[in-house]
Structures are given as structure tokens and as C-alpha cells.
Amino acid sequence: MAETRLQESNKERKKVGISNTLMLFIVLVIMIAFFGITSQIKFGQQFFFSILNIIPMLSNISYIGIIACILTMLLITGEMDFSIGGNIGLTSCLAALLLSKGINGVLVVLICLAVGILMGVFNGFIVTRLGVNSIIATIGTMSIWRGIGYTLSNGESMLAFNPVIDYLGRGTIFKYIPFPIILFIIVIILTYIIMNRSKIGRRIYAIGVNPMASYLSGTNVKGIKFLLFIFCGAAASLGGLILTSLSAVGMPQHGQGLELTVVSAVILGGTALSGGKGQILGTLAGVLILSILYNGLTMLNIMYFYIQIIRGIVLILVVATYEIRQSRALRRV
Amino acid sequence: MTENNIVLKMEKITKQFPGVLALDSVSIDLKKGEVLGILGENGAGKSTLIKILAGNYIKDSGEIFIDGEKFEINNPGEAMASGIRVIYQELNTLNNLTVAENIFIGEQLVKTGLKIVDWKSMVKKSKIILESLNVDLNPKAVMEDLSVSEKQVVEIAKALSKEAKILVMDEPTAALSEDDTKSLFRIICTLKEKGVSIIYISHRLKEIFEITDRVTVLRDGKKVKTLVTAETNTNELVSLMVGRDIKEMYPKREVPITETVMEVKGLIAEGVNNISFNLKRGEILGVFGLLGSGRTSLVKALFGANPIKSGEIFIKGKKVSIKSPRRARDSKIGLVPLDRKMEGLALALGVKENITLANINDLGRGFLINKKTEALKAEKWADSLNIRTPSINTEVNSLSGGNQQKVVLARWLESGSEIIILNEPTRGIDVGAKIEIYKLMQDLCEKGAAIIMISSELPEILSIADRIIVMSKGRFTDQYTKNEATEEKLLSAACL
Numbered sequence: 001m002a003e004t005r006l007q008e009s010n011k012e013r014k015k016v017g018i019s020n021t022l023m024l025f026i027v028l029v030i031m032i033a034f035f036g037i038t039s040q041i042k043f044g045q046q047f048f049f050s051i052l053n054i055i056p057m058l059s060n061i062s063y064i065g066i067i068a069c070i071l072t073m074l075l076i077t078g079e080m081d082f083s084i085g086g087n088i089g090l091t092s093c094l095a096a097l098l099l100s101k102g103i104n105g106v107l108v109v110l111i112c113l114a115v116g117i118l119m120g121v122f123n124g125f126i127v128t129r130l131g132v133n134s135i136i137a138t139i140g141t142m143s144i145w146r147g148i149g150y151t152l153s154n155g156e157s158m159l160a161f162n163p164v165i166d167y168l169g170r171g172t173i174f175k176y177i178p179f180p181i182i183l184f185i186i187v188i189i190l191t192y193i194i195m196n197r198s199k200i201g202r203r204i205y206a207i208g209v210n211p212m213a214s215y216l217s218g219t220n221v222k223g224i225k226f227l228l229f230i231f232c233g234a235a236a237s238l239g240g241l242i243l244t245s246l247s248a249v250g251m252p253q254h255g256q257g258l259e260l261t262v263v264s265a266v267i268l269g270g271t272a273l274s275g276g277k278g279q280i281l282g283t284l285a286g287v288l289i290l291s292i293l294y295n296g297l298t299m300l301n302i303m304y305f306y307i308q309i310i311r312g313i314v315l316i317l318v319v320a321t322y323e324i325r326q327s328r329a330l331r332r333v
Numbered sequence: 334m335t336e337n338n339i340v341l342k343m344e345k346i347t348k349q350f351p352g353v354l355a356l357d358s359v360s361i362d363l364k365k366g367e368v369l370g371i372l373g374e375n376g377a378g379k380s381t382l383i384k385i386l387a388g389n390y391i392k393d394s395g396e397i398f399i400d401g402e403k404f405e406i407n408n409p410g411e412a413m414a415s416g417i418r419v420i421y422q423e424l425n426t427l428n429n430l431t432v433a434e435n436i437f438i439g440e441q442l443v444k445t446g447l448k449i450v451d452w453k454s455m456v457k458k459s460k461i462i463l464e465s466l467n468v469d470l471n472p473k474a475v476m477e478d479l480s481v482s483e484k485q486v487v488e489i490a491k492a493l494s495k496e497a498k499i500l501v502m503d504e505p506t507a508a509l510s511e512d513d514t515k516s517l518f519r520i521i522c523t524l525k526e527k528g529v530s531i532i533y534i535s536h537r538l539k540e541i542f543e544i545t546d547r548v549t550v551l552r553d554g555k556k557v558k559t560l561v562t563a564e565t566n567t568n569e570l571v572s573l574m575v576g577r578d579i580k581e582m583y584p585k586r587e588v589p590i591t592e593t594v595m596e597v598k599g600l601i602a603e604g605v606n607n608i609s610f611n612l613k614r615g616e617i618l619g620v621f622g623l624l625g626s627g628r629t630s631l632v633k634a635l636f637g638a639n640p641i642k643s644g645e646i647f648i649k650g651k652k653v654s655i656k657s658p659r660r661a662r663d664s665k666i667g668l669v670p671l672d673r674k675m676e677g678l679a680l681a682l683g684v685k686e687n688i689t690l691a692n693i694n695d696l697g698r699g700f701l702i703n704k705k706t707e708a709l710k711a712e713k714w715a716d717s718l719n720i721r722t723p724s725i726n727t728e729v730n731s732l733s734g735g736n737q738q739k740v741v742l743a744r745w746l747e748s749g750s751e752i753i754i755l756n757e758p759t760r761g762i763d764v765g766a767k768i769e770i771y772k773l774m775q776d777l778c779e780k781g782a783a784i785i786m787i788s789s790e791l792p793e794i795l796s797i798a799d800r801i802i803v804m805s806k807g808r809f810t811d812q813y814t815k816n817e818a819t820e821e822k823l824l825s826a827a828c829l
Contacts, residue, residue, distance in 0.1 A: 193701070197701050198701050198702060199694065199697070199700065199701070199702055202686065202693055202696075205679075205682065205686075206682060206690055209679040209682055210675075210679040210680065212676050213677055213678055213690070214679065214690065215638070215658055216636070216677070217662070217690040217744065218657075218658050218661070218662035218691050218748075219659070276679075277681075
């Protein structure tokens with residue numbers, strides 16, 4: 001019976017889905033253990049687990065992670081946002097420019113987030129109202145945002161000092177915990193609840209699985225996609241602000257190529273480009289793996305060139321593993 | 334018994350899937366130039382048997398003989414090489430290519446020496462094949478300009494582009510109107526005369542009687558019986574197939590028809606030209622039309638999926654503006670769409686999620702879904718609609734067609750729809766499930782719902798609908814009450 005076969009393979013597929021995320025966390029643990037041990041051997045003391053290493057690493061992870069979590073939701077609907085890198089460049093320059101005019105820090109943050117939302121509105125409009133494919137649309141806006149960033153800053157870096165901005169990236173809570181990590185954790189919890197417990201999360205998955213059936217069931221498909229583009233715009237702007245704070249400069253090159261890092265992390269975490277499939281925890285694992293890999297290899301004094309190669313290999317290996325496991329599960333008839 | 338006459342013999346074929354014996358020692362034989370019908374409910378093992386013959390599945394045990402010689406089929410290529418061709422229910426045509434390209438897809442003719450594609454001889458040979466089928470089709474036509482039935486002809490031509498001994502057709506008429514079915518049957522007769530043996534799988538009993546010489550009935554993975562078609566009748570086949578005695582294929586009971594719930598005046602939309610009708614509580618309004626008559630366009634306009642250019646819709650006397658499926662849902666209209674898999678269900682989600690899809694807002698207060706509430710709602714409908722599924726968390730993908738259709742119906746019941754539009758509600762589902770769906774529709778009417786049923790199956794619409802409207806070219810051409818309507822009247826009105 002065909003039905004039974006499908007049923008069995010579906011069970012398999014589900015099992016694979018659960019253990020894919022689990023597999024990532026196992027890889028993560030092994031990686032962390034590996035870097036812990038090698039750093040002990042190499043330096044004669046524990047450097048990898050030291051506060052000196054962990055804290056900056058986690059701060060760096062957090063702005064990528066915030067964007068990745070939000071982007072995961074958009075990807076699950078089957079859409080894409082490549083403009084996040086450009087958004088970061090624009091936001092960074094805008095923040096520095098506003099600060100240089102002596103505008104209040106809180107206001108600068110609010111203005112930047114508002115502009116981020118506007119950028120999201122623009123993407124959402126092009127994709128859902130004009131019907132342009134989101135990959136094309138956001139490659140276009142990526143270039144536009146970056147260009148505006150260059151225009152705002154005249155192509156130069158600008159110092160960005162301000163108590164509020166400083167705190168965003170470099171402030172700590174309880175002395176040790178960097179503020180961006182708190183933001184990241186909040187975003188993880190929120191997006192996790194949205195995707196696993198909420199009504200809109202259900203709609204997001206359903207849209208990704210079958211947009212037509214969702215639409216014909218009364219779901220506002222375009223509206224939800226529009227909203228997620230706005231979320232992505234705001235998240236990228238927040239990321240841009242954190243990055244500006246971490247580096248203390250606003251420059252148009254900020255976030256260059258970051259869209260690919262973020263998308264890699266999301267895909268590594270098991271989200272399907274075609275939509276309908278993905279987990280926030282998977283994305284978290286993806287972000288951690290890519291960042292810790294970079295951090296650990298750098299610590300081991302491996303040249304950046306090689307790190308690039310290794311990251312590429314890891315991404316392909318993991319995604320290939322997903323595919324192989326899935327097709328095996330399907331073939332097991 | 335003349336063994337020479339037998340082209341294909343499948344003996345004691347057994348196939349086990351995890352947990353289920355899909356085929357239990359099934360034997361069939363096929364004579365030269367014969368049409369053998371295979372009949373069975375979904376899950377009876379028809380598809381598995383065909384897939385083993387086509388080389389998509391490997392049998393666990395049993396033997397296959399072709400022309401008396403034992404034959405092992407391990408992959409689709411070997412099946413092709415031994416002259417077995419399968420035309421699946423879902424057409425596999427490439428719509429951007431021409432007819433000739435489709436016919437020779439995979440094995441394009443090449444010029445000797447240069448090895449470049451020989452377009453001329455491909456077109457020429459396509460023409461010969463198409464002519465041998467007695468159809469008038471231009472080999473240079475692009476597939477997307479063809480009708481469903483013409484695409485099917487191309488699939489047949491493709492199957493015949495290399496010598497075919499055995500042609501398997503899996504529910505070939507599922508998307509065809511009566512006229513197209515007739516021309517398909519003409520083609521089958523032509524093939525028979527040429528000595529091609531045909532295995533014909535269908536849910537439609539009428540077709541089995543019209544076209545097959547013998548019929549093998551499967552049930553629950555076992556062969557029940559093989560009969561000579563001329564010596565059997567509908568009741569016998571149905572009872573063999575479902576294993577219980579069903580006297581009425583189309584149960585119809587009297588349901589009181591009361592006040593008007595929906596009134597449509599002068600509706601104009603894409604593919605719909607000036608349509609007016611009204612619909613009463615307890616009524617099943619049938620809409621009959623051939624492919625391309627605008628029946629699906631009407632559905633889309635009524636449900637807000639296509640914009641309405643002019644005209645008015647009143648629900649319970651109140652004028653409503655249905656600009657989107659969301660508005661339609663809020664106006665208590667539900668839709669069971671034509672294509673379950675593409676338009677009806679989120680296949681990779683569970684039964685539960687699909688039942689509550691139109692009504693996510695009621696799954697809890699505020700922002701979150703209350704999983705308990707949801708499970709209760711889903712269980713309730715799974716029980717009352719008798720949806721057969723291992724659990725409400727099972728992916729709908731793994732359910733049979735009839736149960737999938739019930740899931741879509743459950744969705745609209747859950748959202749409290751009072752007007753339910755069903756577009757070909759029993760397409761591609763087995764007899765048992767069909768009867769269940771008919772009963773469900775009438776249960777709903779008894780509870781005060783009103784139903785619009787679009788159907789191209791004449792016996793269905795003639796026996797289930799209380800009133801029938803016929804559409805052609807986007808207009809209503811005629812209207813009949815249940816007692817007035819006949820096959821002839823509907824068909825002639827559909828061609829106006």
C-alpha cells in the first residue's frame with residue numbers, strides 16, 4: 001500500500017528532523033571540547049574557555065544570531081532577504097552621522113530602527129505587492145542600502161561614540177554578561193515561542209508548506225510575508241547598531257558579505273530554502289557552529305584563508321548529510 | 334488454455350512494507366490485445382502492483398512472465414525494454430516543449446554521423462504515431478496550449494514512440510470530461526486492434542464496463558476475483574471491491590429545503606460572465622460543465638480568490654463584498670478545492686494542523702495556540718467525519734484520498750461554514766469514500782448548511798444534486814430540477 005509506505009517514510013522523515021538538530025548540537029559539543037583541549041595543549045592553559053575569549057566571541061555571535069533567528073522565520077515562508085548586509089552598512093553610517101550632529105543616543109537608536117523598519121517595508125512592498133522574486137528584489141535593495149550608506153558617510157568611516165550606543169554592544173549586565181547577548185537570548189526565546197507555540201508561527205509554517213492552501217484557507221499570506229520582511233529590516237538595523245557599537249565606528253563597509261554568513265548559519269541549522277521547514281534551535285546551533293569554528297581556528301593561529309575554506313566545507317558537509325539522510329529515509333521501503 | 338495467447342503473467346506477487354502486507358500473493362494474467370481492468374479501493378494494492386510491473390518497486394516474492402518467459406524487473410529501464418509502458422494519473426508532460434519533443438523526450442532521434450538532434454524526423458514520426466491513434470494534433474504545437482485530454486494523448490503517443498507490448502493506464506480519465514473520455518476509448522480500441530495489451534485502472538465503474546474485457550478486483554492487498562466484464566454487473570463489482578453489500582452507490586435522502594442563504598446577481602469575473610443564482614438552506618446545488626466551461630472560475634470568484642468585476646452577492650439577505658478567501662471565510666463560506674494536494678492541504682503538516690488551518694484564531698486566547706484546545710477540536714472532527722488516520726498528528730500526506738478530502742471538509746466545519754462549495758469533491762477517491770462524502774454532504778444539509786457542488790461526473794450530479802445549473806463558456810446555459818435533469822439534457826446544455 002502506497003499510503004503505508006508514505007506513512008512510514010514520514011515517520012522516518014520526522015525522526016530525521018528531530019535528530020538533525022540534535023546532531024548539530026552534538027557536533028557543537030564535540031567542536032567545543034576539541035577547541036578546549038587543543039587550546040589547553042597549545043597554550044598550556046585554558047584560553048578557549050577564558051572570559052577573555054568567550055565574552056567577545058559571544059558578543060560577536062549575538063548580532064549575527066539575532067538576524068539569523070528572524071531570517072529563519074522569513075525563510076520558512078519560502079522568501080529570502082539578502083539586503084541585511086546592506087541594511088547594516090546603511091544603519092551604521094546613519095547612526096554615526098546622527099551622533100556627529102549631536103543627536104541624543106536614544107533618539108538615534110529609535111531613528112535607526114525606524115529606518116530599518118522602512119527598509120523592510122520597501123522589501124515587503126516590492127516582493128508582495130509588485131510580485132518580484134525576493135532573492136532578486138533583496139539583491140537589488142542590498143546594493144541600494146549599501147550605496148546610500150556610502151553616500152551618507154561620503155565613503156569614509158566615522159567615529160561613533162555615545163553612552164547609549166556604547167552600551168548596546170559593549171555594555172554588560174551583572175558585570176560580565178554583555179548586553180547584546182541578553183538581546184540575543186530574548187530574540188531566541190521570542191522567536192522560539194512564535195514558531196513553536198503561536199498562531200502566527202503556525203501560519204508561517206503553513207505558508208511555507210503550501211502557500212495556495214493557506215491562502216484558500218483565509219490566511220493573509222502576503223500580509224504575513226510583509227510583516228516578516230519588516231521584522232528582518234528591524235533585526236538587521238539592530239544588528240547594525242550593535243556592530244557599530246562593537247567597533248565604535250560607523251562605516252559603509254560594515255556587514256559586507258554578512259548576508260551570506262547569516263544565510264549559511266540558517267541553512268546549516270536545517271531550514272529549507274524552499275520553505276516550510278526549519279527550527280529556531282537549529283538556527284541557534286548553526287550560528288554557534290559557524291562562529292565557534294571561526295573563533296577556535298583563529299585561536300589555533302590558522303590563517304584566515306584556510307578558515308574560509310573550512311567553513312565552506314562544513315556548510316556543504318552538513319547540508320549534504322541532511323540530503324543523504326533524507327533520501328535514505330525515503331528509500332528505506 | 335492457450336498459453337501462447339498470454340502476454341503477461343504475474344504470479345503470486347507479494348510485497349511487504351513496514352507494518353503492512355501491501356500485496357499478498359496476487360496473480361494476474363493479461364492476454365494479447367485485451368483490456369484488463371483493475372479495480373479496487375485506495376490502498377487495495379493497485380498502485381503497488383503497477384509499480385512492481387513498472388520496475389519502481391521490487392517484489393518480495395512471486396514471478397513475472399512475459400510471453401511465457403520468466404522475467405526479473407529490477408528498474409524502470411528493464412520494464413521499458415520489455416515493452417511495458419505506464420501512463421500515470423498525474424501527467425508528466427513538459428509544458429514548455431512541443432508535442433514532438435515530448436513524445437521523444439529521453440530518446441531524441443539523432444542524425445547519423447553528426448549526432449545532432451534530427452527535428453525533421455522527430456516531427457515526421459510524431460505525426461505518424463498521432464495519426465495511428467486517429468488524432469489530429471500538430472507535433473509542433475507547444476504543450477501548454479493543449480487541453481488536458483490532448484496532453485494525455487501526447488503521453489500515450491510517448492508511450493508508443495517505442496514498441497509497446499503492454500500499456501498500463503492509471504486512472505487516465507480522472508481529469509477528462511465525458512467527450513474526452515470517449516475519444517480516449519477510441520484510441521484504446523485502435524491500440525487493441527494493433528495487438529497492444531492494456532491494463533486499465535479506474536475508479537469509474539461505468540468505464541470499466543465500457544472498455545474492459547475482463548476485470549480483476551483487488552481488496553486489502555489480495556486478489557478477490559477476476560471476472561469477464563460482460564458477465565458481471567455494477568452491484569457485484571462494488572460488493573466485491575468494498576467487501577460489503579452496497580445497494581446504493583449514490584445515497585440520497587430527502588432534506589427539507591428552506592430559506593435562501595445566498596443570492597448572486599449578475600456576477601462578472603475572469604472566466605465568468607453574468608451569472609445569477611440563489612442557494613437555499615438544505616439544498617445541494619449542482620453546477621455541471623465540461624473542462625473550460627468556467628466552473629472553476631466561478632468557484633474562485635465566489636470564494637474571493639479571483640476579483641469580482643461586477644455583480645452582487647447577498648448572504649442571508651445582507652450584501653457582502655468578498656474580496657479575498659479571508660472575507661469568504663468570515664462570511665461563512667467554505668471551499669473544498671479542485672486539487673486537494675495543491676490547493677487544499679498543507680501535505681507536510683499533520684491532520685490536526687490541516688483541520689484547524691482556516692481557524693487558527695480560535696485555537697486559544699491571544700497570541701498563543703492552546704494545544705489542548707486544538708487537539709480536542711481535531712479529535713472531534715476526526716471522529717465525527719470518521720477520518721481514518723493513525724493519529725491526528727499524522728502527516729496528511731500519508732492519508733488516502735478520501736480521508737484527505739474529509740480533512741479539508743472538516744476544516745470548514747470547524748470554521749462554522751454555512752455555505753460549502755465543493756469542486757469535484759469525489760475526484761480520484763474510491764467508491765467507499767465517495768459514498769461517505771455524499772452522506773456527509775447530506776448530513777450537513779440536514780444541519781442547515783447549503784452546498785454548491787461542481788461536478789463533471791454525470792451520475793453523481795444527477796443523483797446527488799437537488800438542482801443543477803449547467804455552465805458553458807462562463808455563462809449559465811440552463812437549469813434543471815432533480816426530476817427534470819437527464820444526461821442528454823445536461824450534455825447538450827454544456828455544449829451550448
